Amino acid sequence: MAVATTSYGGGGYEYQFVDTPLDMFVCKICQYPSREPYLSECCGHTFCKSCLEAAKRVTTVTKACPICRDEEFVTIRNRQADRAIRSLHVFCTNKEKGCEWQGEVNDIINHLGNSDGCQFENVTCSNDCGKCLQRQYLIGHVEDECVRRKVDCQYCHITGEYQFIEDEHKEQCPKFPITCPNKCEADNILREDIDEHRKMCPLEEVTCPNDCGMTLQQQYLTTHVKMECPRLKVDCQYCHITGEHQFIEGEHKEQCPKFPVACPNKCEVVSVPRDDVEEHMKMCPLELIQCEYHMVGCEERMARKDQKKHNKEKMEEHLSFTTRQLSNTQHNLVNCQVEAVDSKDKLTTKITLTGKDLAATKQHLSSAVKTIDQLIQRLQQTERDFKDELCTTRENLQTTQEETKGKFVEMIKSFADAQKELADTKADLKSTQEETRKTKDDLTQQLAVTKQEAKKTKDELTQKLTNTQRDLNTTKQQLATTCQNLTKAEKEHITLAANTDEVLAKLETKFQTKITEIETAAQKRITELETKLEQKTQQIELIISDPRIFWYNTVNYQASKLSSGDQVIPVIVKMSEYTKKKSDKVNWYSDSFFIHHKGYKMCLNVYAGRSSGYMTVYLFLMKGPYDDQLRWPLEGHCEVKLLNQISNSEHHLENGRYQDNGRKRVTSGIVVTSGERCSYAMWFSDKFISHEQLQKITPTCQYLKDDSIFLQVDYKLGTV
Incomplete structure (x- = not known):
């Protein structure tokens, strides 16, 4: 009997027997060797226990024999047949798959069910992966193929199911080597170290720490922060205050007091600090100024650089103005002299008329004479001061204003004439004094009467002398202005030279700083290349020395x-x-x-x-x-x-x-x-x-x- 399938749920034994079982052991219902056989007393046939119970459930005559239909159907348990059937030899149910096992019916269950039994029996994976395969392949499947087998992660060494380790865990493993997301030269970076790597990755996009809003690669960040960032903290190269690069180069540069600006007159000076523009304008050769002889009547205006040319061209006119001024002064002195003569005549007349009063006013006249003497001394002192000032001015201007020498000589001559006239006046006054002394006894009473008139005359003379002194001071001030202009020109030259040296020094410093920065950047780049070359060399040496990295066909x-x-x-x-x-x-x-x-x-x-x-x-x-x-x-x-x-x-x-x-x-x-x-x-x-x-x-x-x-x-x- 050849049976292809096995059933454990009921009926007889559906195995393939080595020898054909006796007919007495075969169930008359399922036609298989009986399982738990029962023997009928009526006809002597054998039935399986489960077949009898099934037959009773489906037949209408539950008490009749299913074979002979005897209503006196009685069965007994046939234990002897059961032992005989169980001792029969059968083939393994997996014979067609290649199993060569033979054994008793009692042993086939153990043969099929034990782990060391039939290797061709289909079993389910013990890891509950759902895979059904022959037992002979179970160990290899469980150890090497099962998606739920326990394996260690080769990177972090945690234990888990293969499917989890290879899928979900590999996407999260902190030790799994991955490439840089920025595709830089670094590779095999541990996943847990990727954040640290990105902090140093030269291709990582970062935001400027100065909050300028710029996003750039990390390899360019240092250059941007130190040289390009508009919010970079820098010092103004002119006034040295510290501020953001954008502010320093924009708003501050428009207000910086030390920022070099061009002269408003566009003179030859390249640049002038903003807060020195006013001082520069006082010396700028293109600045329009009044003629230095405007005090004597010249009303023309010219550029400062043309002042000497103007003085040279207008020398005669300036001398004319000066002569006119001196003439006016001389005229005033003559008027004073005339008025003095008139006063003298009037006084003589009055003295003659009032000789009786002269004795009474003798003392007052002496005081008036002393006052006149003091005025004369002051005039002499003014003369000496004027001479000293003229000498000093002549010495200072001798090398730079030869063309004005004649003018000053004429002025000195005019002043000498005025001095001579004053001397004559003095002599006349002395003569008058002598005559007054001769007639002082006669005029004593008259002097007492004319005391007030004499005082008034003295005041008038004093005022005229003061006016003369003021005119002399004006001339002196003009000479001082000339000296001051020469001094300013000299200072302007010195300042211009100093500014030029300072600008050259600043340019040299800036150029040297730029060279230093370029050299530093070049040295840094060379160092980086040397480091990379050293790393590549070490990698090559490692490849050569480590057989796990690279294998040689020849040795x-x-x-x-x-x-x-x-x-x-x-x-x-x-x-x-x-x-x-x-x-x-x-x-x-x-x-x-x-x-x-x-x-x-x-x-x-x-x-x-x-x-x-x-x-x-x-x-x-x-x-x-x-x-x-x-x-x-x-x-x-x-x-x-x-x-x-x-x-x-x-x-x-x-x-x-x-x-x-x-x-x-x-x-x-x-x-x-x-x-x-x-x-x-x-x-x-x-x-x-x-x-x-x-x-x-x-x-x-x-x-x-x-x-x-x-x-x-x-x-x-x-x-x-």
Whole structure:
């Protein structure tokens, strides 16, 4: 009987039996070997307990036998048949899938249900992932394929379900390496460090800390803040107050008292500090000024630089004005003299008429004479002061105003004439005094009468003398103005020279500062490039030195760095095309290598096509270019490792066997695929690693990757 399915819910045993069960064991209702068999007393047929109960539920005659229809239907439990049926041998229900198990009915449940039972039985994944598969694949599925298997994150090492780790967790893992969102040169940045990286990333968009509203890349922030930001705190280069760059360059520059501005008259002075413009205008050669002889009548206005030219051109006119002024002064003096003569005549007449009164007024006349003497002394003192001032002025202006010399000579002559006239007046006064003395006895009474008139005359003379002195002071002031103008011109020249030196010094300082800034920026850029170059060099050296980062097909470069004095020489060899070599069942030779610089030459041979399920590894000694200088036979000890390609741990190490004849110098022997000759293998391992273990992949270990393996040969020179 061949049955394809299994049912545990009721009815007979639906298994495929090795031998056909006896008819007496078969249920007459379900036609399968009975489960919990009952024997009918009426007809002797066997029924399953569940089949009888089902038949009673569906038939209208519940007490009749389902076979013979005897109403006296009675059944008894057939325990002997039950034991016999349970001891029958059956095939596994998964026979068609490949299971070769045979056993009693009592054992099939355990065979199908136990974890170490039928490997072809369909079971559900124990991780509740919902996957149904054969038991033989359950372990591999649970350990390597199940999306709900427990794995460790290779970055942060927390444990969780594979599906969670690979999907949701990988998007949040703080240790997961990601690239910079700004696509800068940095890579493999931990997710938890991305915020710190962005604080230093040169391509990160940042806002100016001065709140100027500018957004720019971080690599340009320093330059912007120090040199370009409109709200940068800077010092005014003119008055040195501190403020924002925008304010200093805008509003403040329009008001800065030290800001250099052009002369309003557009003179040759390049620039003048704003608060010195008024002082500059007092010396500006283009400023319109009054003629320095306006006090004597010249009303023309000219540029300050044309003053000397004007004086030269108008010299005669100025002398005319001065002569007229002196003439007026002389005329005034003559008028005074005439008035004095008239007064003298009147006094003489009055003295004659009032001689009797002269004695009474003698004392008063003496006082009047003394007053006149004092006035004369004051006039003499004024004369001396005027002479001294003229001498001083003549000495100061001798080199710069030769053209006015004649004018001053004429003025001095005119003054001398006036002095002479004053001397004559004095002589007349003295004569009058002598005559008065002669007649003082007669005039004593008259003087008493004319006391008031004499006082009035004295006042008038005093006023006239004061006017004369004021005119002389005016001339003196003109001369002082000339001297002052010369002094101002000299100061203007000195100031202009000082300003020029200051401007040149400021320009030189600014230029030097700019050069320093450029040199600093260039030095900084050179330092950055040197740092990057050093980092790239370190990365290249790391790639060369670390076999986990980069693998070499040949190891001559690595071997050339070693010396014969090294005790342990690691050599890494890459073997490619594993699948092809395994299927072709051919010898798989590596590239040749030296175990040290100018040392022994060797190669590896891998045979992956053995039916035993293991990969065999041989180490051959080859004929090399330095054999004449080496010691024979070769002595030492080697270890061959199969390297883990995703971690620096869990490497597979296998200590094989040595052959002494393989350590001798190569003169003849087998020829490898490259055409080079080698002797017999000096070391071999016939069960280096099984193909199952080689192809197995775990989260922390993978030997076969990209159809290639890496073998590391560690050879220790010396006695074995």
